[in-house]
Amino acid sequence: MMNYKIKANLIDIIARETFPAEVIISDSKITSIKRINEKLDTYILPGFIDAHVHIESSMLVPSEFAKIAVKHGTVGTISDPHEIANVLGIPGVDYMIENAKQVPFHFYFGAPSCVPATQFETAGAVIDANDIDQLLSRKEIVYLAEMMNFPGVIYKDEEVLKKIAFAKKHGKPIDGHAPGLMGEGMKNYFDAGITTDHECFGYTEALEKLKHGVKILIREGSAAKNFDTLIPLLKEFPEQIMFCCDDKHPDNLIESHINDHVKRALNQGHDLYDVLRAASYNVVQHYNLPIGLLQIGDKADFIEIDNHNDFNILKTYISGELVAENGESFIQSVTAPIVNNFNCNLKKPSDFEIKSEGEKLRVIEALDGQLITHEILAETLVINGFAESNIEEDILKIAVVNRYYDAPVSTAFIKNLGLKSGAIASCVAHDCHNIVVVGTNDEDICKAVNAIIKAKGGISLANGNEEIALELPIAGIMTNLPGEEVAELYIKLDRRAKELGSKLRAPYMSLSFMALLVIPELKLSDKGLFNGKSFEFTDVFVK
Numbered sequence: 001m002m003n004y005k006i007k008a009n010l011i012d013i014i015a016r017e018t019f020p021a022e023v024i025i026s027d028s029k030i031t032s033i034k035r036i037n038e039k040l041d042t043y044i045l046p047g048f049i050d051a052h053v054h055i056e057s058s059m060l061v062p063s064e065f066a067k068i069a070v071k072h073g074t075v076g077t078i079s080d081p082h083e084i085a086n087v088l089g090i091p092g093v094d095y096m097i098e099n100a101k102q103v104p105f106h107f108y109f110g111a112p113s114c115v116p117a118t119q120f121e122t123a124g125a126v127i128d129a130n131d132i133d134q135l136l137s138r139k140e141i142v143y144l145a146e147m148m149n150f151p152g153v154i155y156k157d158e159e160v161l162k163k164i165a166f167a168k169k170h171g172k173p174i175d176g177h178a179p180g181l182m183g184e185g186m187k188n189y190f191d192a193g194i195t196t197d198h199e200c201f202g203y204t205e206a207l208e209k210l211k212h213g214v215k216i217l218i219r220e221g222s223a224a225k226n227f228d229t230l231i232p233l234l235k236e237f238p239e240q241i242m243f244c245c246d247d248k249h250p251d252n253l254i255e256s257h258i259n260d261h262v263k264r265a266l267n268q269g270h271d272l273y274d275v276l277r278a279a280s281y282n283v284v285q286h287y288n289l290p291i292g293l294l295q296i297g298d299k300a301d302f303i304e305i306d307n308h309n310d311f312n313i314l315k316t317y318i319s320g321e322l323v324a325e326n327g328e329s330f331i332q333s334v335t336a337p338i339v340n341n342f343n344c345n346l347k348k349p350s351d352f353e354i355k356s357e358g359e360k361l362r363v364i365e366a367l368d369g370q371l372i373t374h375e376i377l378a379e380t381l382v383i384n385g386f387a388e389s390n391i392e393e394d395i396l397k398i399a400v401v402n403r404y405y406d407a408p409v410s411t412a413f414i415k416n417l418g419l420k421s422g423a424i425a426s427c428v429a430h431d432c433h434n435i436v437v438v439g440t441n442d443e444d445i446c447k448a449v450n451a452i453i454k455a456k457g458g459i460s461l462a463n464g465n466e467e468i469a470l471e472l473p474i475a476g477i478m479t480n481l482p483g484e485e486v487a488e489l490y491i492k493l494d495r496r497a498k499e500l501g502s503k504l505r506a507p508y509m510s511l512s513f514m515a516l517l518v519i520p521e522l523k524l525s526d527k528g529l530f531n532g533k534s535f536e537f538t539d540v541f542v543k
Contacts, residue, residue, distance in 0.1 A: 002027060002320045006036065011045040013281050014293060016222045016273045018043070018088040025300045029318040033296055044306070046280040046293045047075030047301045048258035048399070049106075051217050052146070052175065052243055055096065056083035057247035057512075059428065059470070059486055062096055063334040064103035065253070068483040070324040070331060072257035073303040073313040076106030076291050078283065078437050079246075080145040080175070085112040086343050086432050087475045089125030090135070095339060097140050102334045104318045106301065110145030110175065111135035113163050114202060116519050117431040118146050120537065122402050122524035124341040124432070129162035135331060136170040142287055143167070146177035147194055148431075148518040151535055154188045164193055173287060179372060179519055182208055190214050196286070196310075199519075201370060206230050210237045215286060216276070217242045220261055222249040224510035225369040228417060230453045231265055238274040242282050247430075249509050250487040251494065259398040263311050267336065272308060273322050279284075299404050336480055338473050342456040344406050347449050351409045352399050354387040356380055358541030361387065363395055364514060364522045366416040368504050371513045375522040376415065377542060387413075389440045394418055395441075401449055402513050402526040403427055403476065412540050413527045414438055414514065420501035423448040423465030424493075426508055427476050430516040452476075458506050461496055468493055 003026050010021040010033065020040045024032035053066050055077070062079070069077070079100075084092035093109065100107035109134050116123035127135075135141045145169035147153060153158035167174045178189050178197035190197075190212055198217035200206035201224070206216050210233060218234075218241060220227040234241045244262040258279050265275040284291050288444040290297030300320035307314045316324040321329050328469050356381060365374040389396045398414040417424075423439025425448035435452050439445035439462075447462035451469045457476025460469040470489040472479050479486060490508070496506045504510050520532035530539045 005041055007036065008042045008044040010294060011041050011043055011272070011276065012271050012294065012396060013046060013259045013276045014295065025320045029341050030292065030294065030296055030298050030300050039140050039172055040076055042304050042306060042314060044294065044302050044304050046443055047303050047376055047497040048073050048262070049283040049291060050074060050077040050258055051242035051283045052244035052246055053306050054083050054247055055078050055081070057087070057249065057428065059357070059472055059490070060483050061334070061474065061478050061480065062100040062107055063103045063331070063336070064483050066103045067329045067331040067333065069257050070316045070318070071313065071327055071329050072259045073316055075301045075318050076108065076289065076314065078108055078110070078143070078287055079112045080112060082112040082115065082145055083433065084430060084475045085125065085127060086117070087117045087124040087477065088339060089115065089127060090131060091133065091339070092125070092475060092519070094263065096161050096313055096315050096533070099334065099336050104321050105321055105331070106288065106289070106318065108142045108289060110143045111141050112145050114152050114431070118211065120517055120527055120530055121265070121432045121515070122434065122527065124404050124405055129159050129166060132163045133166040136172055140324050141200065142175040143172050146175045146178040146198070150178045150181055150189050151194050152183050154196070157367065157397055170192055176214065177518065182206060187212060187443070188536070198246055200230060201226055201372060203229055203232070206233055210240055213238050215242060217244040218261065219244050219246045221245045222252045222506045223248040223369070223513055224246060224371045227261060227264060230269060233269050233272070233326045233385045234274055234278060235263065237528055238277065239282065242286070246485045247322035249490060249506060250483060251491045254483065254487045259311065259313060262352055266308065266311065270476060336474060339475055340473060342403050342457050344401065344403050344451070344453060344475050346453055347401065347409065347446050352397065352411060352442045352445050354397065354411045355385045356382045356385055358543060361395070361413050362522065362538060362540055362542060364398065364414040364524065365414065366514065368509055368510070371486065371516065371519045373522050378413070378415070380541070391420060393442055396438050396440060397445065398436070398438045398514060398524055399435070399445060400429070400524050401528045403434045407526065407532060410524060410526050410528055412524045416504065417511070418502040419497070422461060422500045424461050424507060424511060425449050425452055426459040426511050427452050427457050428472070428512045430460060430513055432515070433477055434515065435516050454532045461493055463500060468496060
């Protein structure tokens with residue numbers, strides 16, 4: 001039994017006051033809070049909670065994610081195991097839960113609502129409404145994860161409505177996913193019982209949803225960066241705002257987590273208590289979590305900082321246990337078993353050829369810091385009857401390779417990846433985690449893809465005789481390597497992609513969303529070029 005006391009200035013985000021206090025922790029809980037008349041140098045406050053994250057995007061198993069996150073004052077996450085579920089189904093969800101149980105950290109998982117995300121791509125598994133009912137009956141599953149199929153909700157798809165009904169039956173909240181949805185469609189979507197949205201990329205859009213009663217999760221991840229656009233809404237709607245990262249690649253996770261949201265909001269002059277509530281209290285209330293908020297009887301889940309201005313995390317406690325201090329994590333690494341679902345054979349350069357069928361191309365325009373893309377038109381560069389990458393115009397070939405079985409390669413073109421030579425590839429490719437690759441020529445494209453196939457998962461780069469790969473053998477999207485080592489390898493790949501010409505802040509993270517069909521406007525699945533607005537396939541060439 002742990003019994004100890006801490007003296008510090010206590011930031012009470014429920015009473016909205018700060019006072020010097022002596023706090024007694026007994027057997028993982030706070031048993032006494034006594035106001036004292038002393039001048040104290042440090043502050044204690046509730047630990048941070050990421051209101052929506054895919055742990056898999058860190059390329060780390062949950063236990064290793066926790067080991068890094070606690071350094072930044074994070075004590076819990078609302079985790080959507082959607083990525084591994086698309087690869088392995090319910091056994092993938094079980095894998096995440098079992099690994100998470102092995103470390104002192106509050107992981108709360110959702111039932112993935114869209115596996116596969118759409119019928120227009122190939123996934124490794126299916127989770128139907130009956131599976132959702134079974135998952136939601138489990139105590140480890142606290143919510144129905146993001147309902148990405150917003151057309152299915154609006155137009156009352158029977159299977160989609162069953163999943164929502166099961167969430168209501170179990171009394172568990174339903175997360176939303178409705179980028180750009182406004183007006184009547186927005187009302188119909190959220191009136192179905194969906195309560196949150198982390199996909200807002202515009203102020204007006206988020207404001208309309210807030211006025212409709214929706215909880216808005218302000219996202220700042222490795223690819224999608226919406227913080228600056230949406231944080232002004234905190235002042236008017238403090239009870240409806242939560243902070244999340246959604247997707248955090250390993251290099252960024254090493255640097256910061258939800259503490260970055262907090263620092264930036266405070267630096268912009270937002271109220272201390274409003275900011276800290278968005279980072280903890282609002283999440284606990286919405287998802288009905290047993291995470292402590294520095295009240296008598298709560299679990300001792302809190303952090304100690306130096307001051308309000310610098311906001312350096314000195315110590316992190318979870319259930320009374322000191323799990324991090326001064327940048328050092330005390331959580332031990334856990335070796336996780338290898339599970340996988342990678343069944344395609346090596347490719348040939350000719351598999352990526354595109355026979356020219358017109359003078360104009362539909363091109364995916366990638367946008368830095370956004371998951372959305374635009375559809376633009378470009379002239380076709382034709383060489384010997386084949387459409388090729390136009391390096392001067394930054395119109396490069398993109399392909400998606402089915403990882404689950406051998407099938408024809410899906411090809412198109414993309415702008416703003418910026419490569420002047422070589423190719424980059426990844427099977428951390430939302431949502432089905434097929435292999436997505438962008439390159440300047442078919443030979444390097446093929447090499448980058450084959451490096452991933454050989455490793456049964458990973459991210460890679462090829463440029464002539466140069467090949468670099470970060471192998472991800474767990475479901476093809478995670479590794480057992482320590483977080484620092486993964487970050488180092490990822491940084492090497494990221495830096496090299498930028499040396500080859502990419503101007504994107506996170507080229508691999510941006511690449512990972514080019515197959516995400518539920519985010520408009522134009523994306524590529526293993527089955528073809530897809531228009532996310534009309535929700536149907538479209539041709540690469542303009543006839």
